[in-house]
């Protein structure tokens with residue numbers, strides 16, 4: 069038999085999995101460019117690294133989705149991180165090792181990792 | 193708990209299952225394994241989304257992309273394009289017929305859903321009905337927790353009374369009042385019964401709730417059991433609903449495992465358990481006294497009331513019986529309060545109502561609207577209007593107990609009392625739309641034919657009276673109606689309504705009386721002019737060859753009655769006295785020259 073506290077635990081735990089069927093607007097979105105160019109440049113390991121990190125840290129309200137080619141294929145793998153109310157940050161030329169920092173600093177703490185972002189890359 | 197980046201919700205409702213969603217789900221599961229996506233994408237089988245006309249339906253979250261009419265062959269493309277590469281497969285998405293352009297609209301943005309308010313159906317198409325955890329995640333069993341830990345039975349009843357909830361099974365009796373009677377009644381054992389017999393032709397609201405959100409009904413029955421002091425529950429569901437029965441069985445088993453059914457629920461000391469009883473599909477078994485007789489193992493025949501079930505019901509004990517949809521409202525009312533519920537709908541009809549929209553309408557399916565919504569909004573805004581540019585003629589509500597509502601009354605609000613005033617009724621929620629091609633006499637005949645078939649035969653007015661009415665209608669549609677038939681129908685109808693034993697007989701004349709009231713001229717055309725204005729009644733139609741005829745002789749050759757004569761390359765003629773109206777000539781004619789008039 070389950071107690072009320074146990075039901076609440078099930079509720080919270082399952083909600084993580086089903087929440088975005090409810091309202092997607094409040095979520096932080098990680099959008100990975102996964103067209104042919106992105107995949108060829110290694111977008112899949114990057115996406116899996118994001119998912120891994122999110123799972124490890126048990127983050128709620130983060131969705132990972134994919135998108136097509138944005139037209140800047142030379143900068144792939146590219147990932148947009150969209151925090152509601154803060155706009156979009158586009159990260160470029162990513163590899164899986166860069167992902168944990170983005171998750172910790174940007175998604176968890178709200179500070180975009182500027183040196184990985186498109187602005188920094190294009191200035192060089 | 194694993195993190196999935198995307199979830200594919202496949203409809204497992206009856207509509208989509210019969211159009212092949214089982215195969216589609218299987219294919220998705222195979223394909224995501226093939227592409228190595230099975231750790232990141234979850235396939236979920238849900239209940240009905242409501243837009244069965246667009247089925248099989250598949251929704252992909254987080255985008256909420258709505259794929260309609262999905263075929264097994266389409267699955268590979270959705271997996272390799274959308275799930276793997278993140279490109280929505282536009283040509284497979286739902287096309288909003290009203291807007292006439294192809295666009296990948298998300299579920300919430302299409303006209304069909306915008307005017308709806310989903311309380312009863314809130315979880316249908318959203319959760320996996322075979323997974324109790326998903327129900328719990330969407331506030332499931334929270335109402336039961338609240339009731340068992342912080343409320344007294346009388347307080348629960350008061351909330352339901354204050355909410356203004358009325359029975360969704362047909363008669364619209366205030367639910368709180370019913371519970372109050374059952375609670376006040378004394379007996380060594382009390383029972384809680386859920387009426388899931390759903391016998392109206394074309395209605396499938398209750399089935400969808402049971403298939404899409406079975407735990408909501410279990411939770412509500414437990415709450416109601418606590419409120420009235422019942423410890424045993426029965427769900428009476430028709431055997432023709434195999435998916436609903438299976439999901440109920442799974443749900444009951446899971447609820448027992450979690451201690452949400454059985455002894456000492458949530459440590460409160462309250463015991464309650466539920467069993468399923470299968471009905472064999474007789475319409476009259478939906479009537480509460482017949483239903484209880486059937487559960488007891490007797491013939492499903494009604495008895496006269498009083499005594500009401502609250503006093504002497506199942507096994508002669510105090511019993512409360514409610515409809516599936518009525519129950520499905522309860523957890524939400526407990527969680528959000530009576531005032532919240534009253535804020536939806538109208539003064540005397542609070543909350544929402546689910547309708548099964550069918551007939552001559554673009555978006556056939558299941559809709560849930562706030563009470564007080566106008567018929568016009570349902571038919572045009574939600575239903576997407578009449579197909580083929582035809583003219584709306586009437587809408588039938590309340591099934592075999594209801595009546596037809598003509599175009600002039602399309603702006604009335606949908607409420608229990610307004611519908612009764614205009615000679616129809618809310619009923620359980622069937623809504624059949626008719627256009628100019630439907631003959632109203634034939635519609636009335638159709639429903640009466642159904643009640644004559646389903647009459648249990650226990651009382652004379654229903655057994656014999658409805659049959660006499662049907663004979664008169666048969667005569668009229670066959671061109672043998674005589675003056676005075678309408679008056680006879682009206683008198684018989686009134687007498688049956690006044691004297692029949694149960695609701696079946698008491699309402700059976702409604703479809704006839706309401707069509708005579710609003711479409712008397714159509715009846716008169718059949719009787720006096722032997723003409724069917726909708727060109728529907730075969731016996732009253734004649735076939736004519738128009739001047740489009742090129743004299744190819746094909747019709748004359750195919751006519752089995754030798755009724756067509758004519759010379760090659762000249763217009764042919766049909767001898768209407770010989771014509772047997774088989775229609776073979778119409779099929780054969782390549783010039784569309786033969787018309788029915």
Ligand SMILES: Cc1cc2nc3c(=O)[nH]c(=O)nc-3n(C[C@H](O)[C@H](O)[C@H](O)COP(=O)(O)O)c2cc1C
Nearest residue numbers: 359360361387390391478479480514515518695696
């Ligand atoms: C012939 C006949 C058929 C009925 N069929 C159903 C039915 O299929 N489902 C249902 O819930 N109520 C049906 N009813 C109404 C029930 O008798 C009863 O009023 C209802 O279950 C009460 O529940 P409610 O107060 O929640 O509406 C039927 C009544 C009659 C007279």
Ligand code: FES
Nearest residue numbers: 203205207208244
């Ligand atoms: S059965 Fe699938 S939408 Fe209704």
